[in-house]
Amino acid sequence: xxxxxxxxxxxxxxxxxxxxxxxxxxxxxxxxxxxxxxxxxxxxxxxxxxxxxxxxxxxxxxxxxxxxxxxxxxxxxxxxxxxxxxxxxxxxxxxxxxxxxxxxxxxxxxxxxxxxxxxxxxxxxxxxxxxxxxxxxxxxxxxxxxxxxxxxxxxxxxxxxxxxxxxxxxxxxxxxxxxxxxxxxxxxxxxxxxxxxxxxxxxxxxxxxxxxxxxxxxxxxxxxxxxxxxxxxxxxxxxxxxxxxxxxxxxxxxxxxxxxxxxxxxxxxxxxxxxxxxxxxxxxxxxxxxxxxxxxxxxxxxxxxxxxxxxxxxxxxxxxxxxxxxxxxxxxxxxxxxxxxxxxxxxxxxxxxxxxxxxxxxxxxxxxxxxxxxxxxxxxxxxxxxxxxxxxxxxxxxxxxxxxxxxxxxxxxxxxxxxxxxxxxxxxxxxxxxx
Numbered sequence: 001x002x003x004x005x006x007x008x009x010x011x012x013x014x015x016x017x018x019x020x021x022x023x024x025x026x027x028x029x030x031x032x033x034x035x036x037x038x039x040x041x042x043x044x045x046x047x048x049x050x051x052x053x054x055x056x057x058x059x060x061x062x063x064x065x066x067x068x069x070x071x072x073x074x075x076x077x078x079x080x081x082x083x084x085x086x087x088x089x090x091x092x093x094x095x096x097x098x099x100x101x102x103x104x105x106x107x108x109x110x111x112x113x114x115x116x117x118x119x120x121x122x123x124x125x126x127x128x129x130x131x132x133x134x135x136x137x138x139x140x141x142x143x144x145x146x147x148x149x150x151x152x153x154x155x156x157x158x159x160x161x162x163x164x165x166x167x168x169x170x171x172x173x174x175x176x177x178x179x180x181x182x183x184x185x186x187x188x189x190x191x192x193x194x195x196x197x198x199x200x201x202x203x204x205x206x207x208x209x210x211x212x213x214x215x216x217x218x219x220x221x222x223x224x225x226x227x228x229x230x231x232x233x234x235x236x237x238x239x240x241x242x243x244x245x246x247x248x249x250x251x252x253x254x255x256x257x258x259x260x261x262x263x264x265x266x267x268x269x270x271x272x273x274x275x276x277x278x279x280x281x282x283x284x285x286x287x288x289x290x291x292x293x294x295x296x297x298x299x300x301x302x303x304x305x306x307x308x309x310x311x312x313x314x315x316x317x318x319x320x321x322x323x324x325x326x327x328x329x330x331x332x333x334x335x336x337x338x339x340x341x342x343x344x345x346x347x348x349x350x351x352x353x354x355x356x357x358x359x360x361x362x363x364x365x366x367x368x369x370x371x372x373x374x375x376x377x378x379x380x381x382x383x384x385x386x387x388x389x390x391x392x393x394x395x396x397x398x399x400x401x402x403x404x405x406x407x408x409x410x411x412x413x414x415x416x417x418x419x420x421x422x423x424x425x426x427x428x429x430x431x432x433x434x435x
Contacts, residue, residue, distance in 0.1 A: 043140035049074035072182035111412035174219025243299035246306030332397035361410025364417035
């Protein structure tokens with residue numbers, strides 16, 4: 001907290017007032033929402049896992065779907081359940097308010113490092129008052145926690161290039177990155193990029209690269225190691241997070257998912273949604289049970305069956321699968337949420353809330369590279385964006401997933417691009433008017 005106070009004391013009064021107003025507005029918003037039990041499948045799984053940890057000291061092997069959830073968010077929820085079994089949801093949502101405000105400060109610091117205090121303030125303001133991130137405060141979903149952990153890992157990784165407190169930053173990359181992976185396994189794509197980043201920074205000093213790598217692995221192991229050990233003791237297998245990958249690969253690399261992405265009317269879209277999420281995997285489990293005694297298998301053996309079933313489709317439909325990957329990439333980079341799922345009004349609204357930042361942010365990245373502004377760091381963020389696309393296109397693509405991996409970091413590039421263009425127009429106007 002001392003570090004946070006020191007950092008905030010250096011900022012402009014306007015930004016401090018912005019933070020306070022945002023904090024109180026978020027708290028009022030959470031208080032105004034009924035403390036009802038969420039009904040979304042993922043949320044119930046997280047809650048049930050948290051309660052199971054507290055009451056039975058056990059982590060559920062399956063949830064609403066046949067795999068166990070990434071553990072860090074349920075562990076986080078369990079803290080509030082221990083404090084108050086009656087009001088834990090309210091306490092959870094209230095804690096997410098503070099996580100969100102801390103993320104706003106973090107976004108401010110990243111944007112300030114890239115550009116200026118003015119751009120940083122506007123960027124933080126966009127995040128702090130964005131409807132999506134405020135709605136996530138009342139949801140029992142991983143977005144709010146993951147955004148902070150993801151941002152801390154990214155902030156520390158970029159900071160390694162500055163050499164100030166380098167070793168401490170590397171330790172924090174492992175600690176925060178490990179927590180982020182245990183919150184959302186797809187974040188695992190971040191670490192190969194970190195190794196490349198360290199290699200580039202130490203390209204003339206190989207021994208320092210080895211040192212940095214060992215420090216990173218040590219700190220990462222401190223977080224992920226206990227969970228890996230728990231899984232090995234229980235199942236005799238190496239499971240770094242959870243066993244959801246095989247089922248996800250099976251469901252979203254299939255003929256049905258191709259039809260889902262190309263559905264031409266809402267009825268077909270809804271029917272295929274139910275088919276993929278509720279029916280397809282249940283029928284396949286029945287087949288696995290007859291042929292492989294599925295219920296008696298360990299998680300990794302079950303996961304291998306899912307992958308094998310998916311590869312049977314891929315091998316028999318290579319061209320169709322390649323087209324499916326393209327469609328998933330398009331869906332991931334969609335400028336608006338799907339109108340069949342949310343309606344045309346919300347889809348149109350989402351363009352101005354998310355799509356516009358994808359366009360402006362991309363232009364801002366190109367402009368910052370052209371202007372040689374923190375070029376190495378910009379290239380690292382760009383590589384992270386591309387890796388995120390690759391990771392999600394192989395499995396499940398969704399605008400919702402993209403927002404927390406990519407969009408929030410595009411805000412600063414969007415603000416930079418608009419600021420640059422406004423200043424450019426002003427300069428042209430001054431020249432033409434002889435001022």
